[in-house]
Amino acid sequence: MSEQTPASGHLVDGPSDPEHDPAASYALEPDYVANLTRRVVSTSGQTAPVHSPLNGQPIAHIPQSSTDDVAEAYARARRAQAAWARTPIDDRAAMLLRLHDLVLDRQDEIIDLIVLESGKARKHAFDEPMHVALTARYYGRTAHAHLDTQRKLGVVPGLTRVEVNSVPKGVVGIISPWNYPFTMALCDGLPALLAGNAVVAKPDAQTMLSALLGAQLLEEAGFPEGVWNVVAGVGREIGTPMIERSDYICFTGSTATGRLIATQCAERLIGSSLELGGKNPILVLRDAHIEKAAEGAVRASFSNAGQLCVSTERMFVADQVYDRFVERFVARTEAMSLGASMDWGVDMGTLISQAQLETVQAHVDDAVAKGARVLAGGKARPDLGPFFFEPTILEGVTPDMTCFGQETFGPVVSVYRFHDESDAVARANAGEYGLNASIYTQDGDRGRAIAREIRCGTVNINEAFGATFASIDSPMGGMRESGMGRRQGAEGIHRYTESQAVATQRGLRFAPMFGMSDEAYAKVMTANLRVMKKLGRA
Known part of the structure; x- marks a missing residue:
């Protein structure tokens, strides 16, 4: 520009x-x-x-x-x-x-x-x-x-x-x-x-x-x-x-x-x-379309430099496709155009502040020091902007590393192999967060069945996060420590209202009438309840 x-x-x-x-x-x-x-x-x-984080001015x-x-x-x-x-x-x-x-x-x-x-x-x-x-x-x-x-x-x-x-x-x-x-x-x-x-x-x-x-x-x-x-x-x-x-x-x-x-x-x-917060997972199943999954993983992990509540920080990939997927994911990540610019044509911008940069750097440094491998990125880029950090893919992340369970909120994602889908679901559900998840598979029915087992407020199948977030008629929010309540849809407006019931009664009153005793009233009402059930009334 x-x-x-x-x-x-x-x-x-x-x-x-x-x-x-x-x-x-x-x-x-x-x-x-x-x-x-x-x-x-x-x-x-x-x-x-x-x-402005573009230049710090x-x-x-x-x-x-x-x-x-x-x-x-x-x-x-x-x-x-x-x-x-x-x-x-x-x-x-x-x-x-x-x-x-x-x-x-x-x-x-x-x-x-x-x-x-x-x-x-x-x-x-x-x-x-x-x-x-x-x-x-x-x-x-x-x-x-x-x-x-x-x-x-x-x-x-x-x-x-x-x-x-x-x-x-x-x-x-x-x-x-x-x-x-x-x-x-x-x-x-x-x-x-x-x-x-x-x-x-x-x-x-x-x-x-x-x-x-x-x-x-x-x-x-x-x-x-x-x-x-x-x-x-x-x-x-x-x-x-x-x-x-x-x-x-x-x-x-x-x-x-x-x-x-x-x-x-x-x-x-x-x-x-x-x-x-969130520590959002992607599951890449053995029948996933590799190229589509790799493209989606880039958007899921690095949109807004990973500073998105629903962005992905954990990626579980079926053993049968792991090597091919990681190869394409790394290649697509390394091909991204980076820059602090107001023009179109940039794939990823900068982090917003020095504090955010320090958090991301600390998470990556801790993981590397404890044995994680950097497959792509891994370092700050002050030549591009004061708070710039490369899109980073880590392998070999273990529970003793800070980025394993804590939210990084930056362009850092960890990849893990899995051998069976039940194990992948269990690992995706591990931890206390439950905001967003993604599943890549060519079997939509299977993907939807697995989605019901994942403890997240939104689950996208063959998409990073946009399908749920942009479908305004559906609710969006988190389970567990990812929050409570929902934006969007009916829930997104009714949270701001009180429900007021107004009943207008005519003829019959809810008390004994015409000299009826309390005991007789109770028997009549009991009989009415039985009749209403037989008639199929709610």
Whole structure:
């Protein structure tokens, strides 16, 4: 891109040498940054820098929210939510469909910001506006199916009318991560808005601009002032004030933080949904198509430099195809194009920070020191960017190595042989995580049967993770220490509602009538229960 201005037009030439570092030859327009950051609820006068992992240089300063600012954000949300909940469902759904079009129309601008803030390859950044558009369209089209009042069976046919309403919880707090800064900032909040809630969002400090652009697009789609509020700051400082004021919390991040949030929510008796860590497996069965499995394994392991909750870190390969598969997997990995660039054509970008680089390096160094073999990659690449690490394949990883059971969250995957499928399933289920798994086989029935034995919230057959993640009608989330609750589908919107049963009774009352004794009433009701069973009533 060195001499070409991106399509969004909000990046301008900077002072750096584009031949040495093409990504550093652009900076954000000050007015553009100011327009985004004004959406942060902040009166503290303090700011924090956002650095681009492409070159380590600051690209913006984000106003920081004090605890008083958090209180104000929730006050705004409370004021707006009552009127918003009375807004017709069709009007709310229409705003989501307008958002769908805006996101697709503005995708170049969105992708520019994502790459600049996260360092991921442009093709991986494209996944984010695509996912937000899919989410907005799905909930916009299915709003009535999820939210309309539902008729239920009454206890006395013809005399008891029962309806169930989906009532919004109120104000939802959303704490989103840095690894997918646009879609994770928006996708969980869209069904919350559709259900009639207001939102207070705290995006990760490293990627605030992408989230703020999302807030701007919500405004442009017609969502009223106050239903989406953004606060900025360190989680340990403003996270608790958010939990203290929320009616529900949605969190995506580490298992350790998720435990703390779950505890605090339990103390307040409010609900939460938590998508947490993973140590996700792939099973390559003996009948797998080797080339397709190798291609999928590259995407599964190295999309966004492995900084994806559902990415693969463990690969179990049938002995009959192990050597051929590993040969193709290594070859495809070594052929990847690497770079800290905003252009298309890069297969893998950089890690986001020095801390992430140190974790990845430590896991690889520990494994090698204890006898693991590096089949590809294995080292940092400061020539490409300050936090760059090569896509790495390890063989011979054993339980005493850190990367065997701990989540690396980087471009590192371990490969293992297996001799029978039951052993592979047992090893895939080992440990405490259970987020995503993949199975490669040419026998779809066999793959689906094995999927039922795997303790993961999503299982993809002949695909890395995209098939489940992009199928918005299906739930997505983790088992065991990978979290609780689900995003997407019916579960993804009903987590933000309370079910309210309303029964209208006529004629018969549930008490003795016409001078009947309590004992006689009990006998009559018992007889009625037996009749209802014979008639096949539920």
